[in-house]
Amino acid sequence: MTKLRLILGDQLNAKHSWVKQKEENVIYLMAEMRQETDYVKHHIQKVVAFFLSMRNFAEALKKAGHKVIYYKISDEASLHDLEKIISKLITENKIEKFEYQLPDEYRLDEQLKNICFHMKIESEAFDTEHFYTNRTELADFFEGKKLLLMENFYRMMRKKHHVLMQGSQPEGNQWNFDKDNRLKYKGQVPVPDALTFNPNIGEILTEIEEANVATFGKIDVMKFNWPTSRKACLEQLKYFCENLLIHFGDYEDAMHTDEKFLFHSRLSFAMNSKMLSPEEVIETVIDFYHENEEVITISQVEGFVRQILGWREYVRGIYWKEMPNYGKKNALENHNKLPDFYWTGKTKMNCMQKSISQSLEEAYAHHIQRLMIIGNFSLLTQMHPDEVDAWYLGVYIDAIEWVEMPNTRGMSQYADGGIIATKPYVSSGNYINKMSNYCGNCKYNVKEKLGEKACPFNSLYWNFLDDKKEYFANNQRMNMMMVLLNKIKPEELINIKEKAQHIMENLDSY
Numbered sequence: 001m002t003k004l005r006l007i008l009g010d011q012l013n014a015k016h017s018w019v020k021q022k023e024e025n026v027i028y029l030m031a032e033m034r035q036e037t038d039y040v041k042h043h044i045q046k047v048v049a050f051f052l053s054m055r056n057f058a059e060a061l062k063k064a065g066h067k068v069i070y071y072k073i074s075d076e077a078s079l080h081d082l083e084k085i086i087s088k089l090i091t092e093n094k095i096e097k098f099e100y101q102l103p104d105e106y107r108l109d110e111q112l113k114n115i116c117f118h119m120k121i122e123s124e125a126f127d128t129e130h131f132y133t134n135r136t137e138l139a140d141f142f143e144g145k146k147l148l149l150m151e152n153f154y155r156m157m158r159k160k161h162h163v164l165m166q167g168s169q170p171e172g173n174q175w176n177f178d179k180d181n182r183l184k185y186k187g188q189v190p191v192p193d194a195l196t197f198n199p200n201i202g203e204i205l206t207e208i209e210e211a212n213v214a215t216f217g218k219i220d221v222m223k224f225n226w227p228t229s230r231k232a233c234l235e236q237l238k239y240f241c242e243n244l245l246i247h248f249g250d251y252e253d254a255m256h257t258d259e260k261f262l263f264h265s266r267l268s269f270a271m272n273s274k275m276l277s278p279e280e281v282i283e284t285v286i287d288f289y290h291e292n293e294e295v296i297t298i299s300q301v302e303g304f305v306r307q308i309l310g311w312r313e314y315v316r317g318i319y320w321k322e323m324p325n326y327g328k329k330n331a332l333e334n335h336n337k338l339p340d341f342y343w344t345g346k347t348k349m350n351c352m353q354k355s356i357s358q359s360l361e362e363a364y365a366h367h368i369q370r371l372m373i374i375g376n377f378s379l380l381t382q383m384h385p386d387e388v389d390a391w392y393l394g395v396y397i398d399a400i401e402w403v404e405m406p407n408t409r410g411m412s413q414y415a416d417g418g419i420i421a422t423k424p425y426v427s428s429g430n431y432i433n434k435m436s437n438y439c440g441n442c443k444y445n446v447k448e449k450l451g452e453k454a455c456p457f458n459s460l461y462w463n464f465l466d467d468k469k470e471y472f473a474n475n476q477r478m479n480m481m482m483v484l485l486n487k488i489k490p491e492e493l494i495n496i497k498e499k500a501q502h503i504m505e506n507l508d509s510y
C-alpha cells in the first residue's frame with residue numbers, strides 16, 4: 001500500500017517510530033506554507049528557525065534513505081495550502097493511504113480532520129511520541145475537581161514517571177523548592193556566554209523576503225543563537241548541563257539589565273519543534289546532576305524538572321481540555337489596544353524597554369520577563385487578551401499556540417477567570433525592584449505613586465485592583481491586596497486613578 005505521511009514543522013522527532021526504518025512504499029511530505037507564516041505575524045528569527053530546522057530534518061531523512069517531498073516557501077503559490085498539496089500528491093503518486101501525526105494546535109487538528117473527512121482514500125492519525133501525557137490525561141486526572149492545581153498534577157507526574165524519586169518519597173525530601181528559586185542576581189557569579197550556532201541563514205532569509213512574508217523583529221546574519229538541527233539541540237542541552245544548571249534554580253526568577261538569558265536553558269525551541277524530547281532532556285539533566293551532586297544542589301534540578309514535567313505538560317493538558325472556547329475567554333473584560341512600543345521597544349520605563357527590546361532582538365525573554373514585566377503591564381493597563389495573545393504568539397521563538405495561549409491568556413492575563421492561576425499575576429514596581437536592577441537606571445521613581453516621576457506600575461496596580469474589586473470580591477487569595485487597597489485614603493485613590501487613566505490614555509508617551 002503506498003502511503004503519504006505528513007510531517008508538520010513542529011514534528012521534527014528523529015526518534016519517532018515512523019522514521020526508525022525506511023519503507024519503500026512511504027513518501028514523507030514537508031512544506032513551508034503561507035498558511036503557517038501568515039496566521040499571525042511572526043518574529044523573523046522564528047520563521048528562519050522553523051524553516052531551517054525543517055530543511056535539516058528533511059535532509060537527515062533523505063540521508064537515511066527515506067523518500068521526502070519538500071516544498072520551500074519560494075515554491076509556487078498554489079503549494080501553500082495544505083489541502084491542495086495533499087490532494088495533488090495523492091493523485092500524482094497514486095497514494096492509497098494518508099497518515100499524519102496529531103497536531104498540537106487546535107487549528108491544525110480541525111483542518112486535518114476536515115481534510116481526511118473529505119478524502120476518498122483511507123487515513124489515520126498517529127501520536128507524535130513526544131509528550132509524557134496524551135491530550136486528555138490532565139482532564140482525566142482532574143475529573144470532578146474544582147481546582148486544577150499544577151502542584152497536584154506535578155506530583156502525580158513525578159510518581160508516575162519515577163522522576164527525582166527515592167521509592168515513594170521525593171528526592172531531597174521535598175516536592176518543590178520554589179522558595180529557594182528567588183535570588184536577585186547581583187553579579188554574584190559570572191553568567192557564561194550564550195552558545196551560538198551561526199548556521200548560514202543568508203539564503204533562507206532572502207527566500208522569506210522574496211516571498212513577501214510579513215515578519216517583525218531583528219535578525220543578525222552573523223550571529224544566530226538558535227539550534228536548528230538535532231546535533232545542535234544536543235549541544236545546547238550539554239551546554240546547559242555543564243554551564244548553567246549549577247545556578248538555574250537560584251536565579252530562575254531574577255532579571256538583570258546586562259544578562260538577557262541568565263542561567264536559563266533556551267531549550268524551548270528545541271523541545272517545541274520536537275527535535276528534543278522532554279524525557280531525554282529531563283533524563284540527561286538528572287543523570288548529570290547525580291554525577292555532580294557535590295556541586296549541584298537538588299533545588300537547581302527540581303526547579304528545572306518542574307518546568308518541563310510539570311508546567312509544560314500541564315499547560316498542554318489545559319489547552320486540550322478547554323479548547324476551542326479558551327481562545328475566546330476575556331473574564332476581566334479588558335478591551336485596550338497594545339501601544340506601538342510593543343513593536344519598537346521605545347518607552348521610558350526601563351523594565352519594559354529592556355524586556356521588549358530584548359524580545360525584538362532575540363525572539364526571547366525568560367519566564368519572569370514574560371510574566372511579571374510585559375504580562376504584568378499588559379494586564380494592569382487592561383489590554384484585550386486577543387491583542388496580548390497575538391503579540392506573544394508572534395514574538396517568541398518557542399511560541400506555538402498550545403503552550404503560548406494557556407501561559408498568556410491564562411496564567412498571565414487571567415482571561416480564563418482563574419483556571420490556571422488562582423489569582424492574577426499583578427504587581428506594583430516593588431516586586432520588579434526586588435527581583436531586578438531595572439529600577440536603578442529608570443527615569444521613573446519606583447517608590448512614588450503620584451507625580452511626573454512616579455513609576456507607572458504603582459498607580460496602574462492600585463487602579464487595577466480598584467477597577468476589578470467586585471470581580472475578585474470572593475477570591476480569598478486576593479484578601480491581603482484588597483485590605484491594603486482599602487487602607488488608601490479616598491482622596492489619594494482618586495488621584496491614583498486619575499494618574500492611571502492618564503497613563504492608559506497616553507501609553508506611548510510613558
Ligand code: FAD
Binds near residue numbers: 403
Ligand atoms: P527555562 O527557564 O530554561 O525552562 C526550561 C523549560 O521549561 C523551557 O524550555 C520550557 O520548555 C519549560 N517551561 C518553563 N516554563 C514553562 C511554562 N510556563 N509553560 C510551558 N513550559 C514551560 N513557553 C513556550 O514554550 N512557548 C510559549 O509561547 C510561551 N509563552 C509564554 C507566555 C507567557 C506570558 C509566559 C509567562 C510564559 C510563556 N512560556 C512559553 C513559558 C516560558 O516563559 C518559556 O518556556 C521559557 O521562557 C523558555 O525559555 P527557556 O527554554 O530558557 O526556559
Ligand code: SF4
Binds near residue numbers: 439443444446456457
Ligand atoms: Fe519599571 Fe517602574 Fe522600575 Fe521603572 S521604576 S524600571 S517603570 S518598575
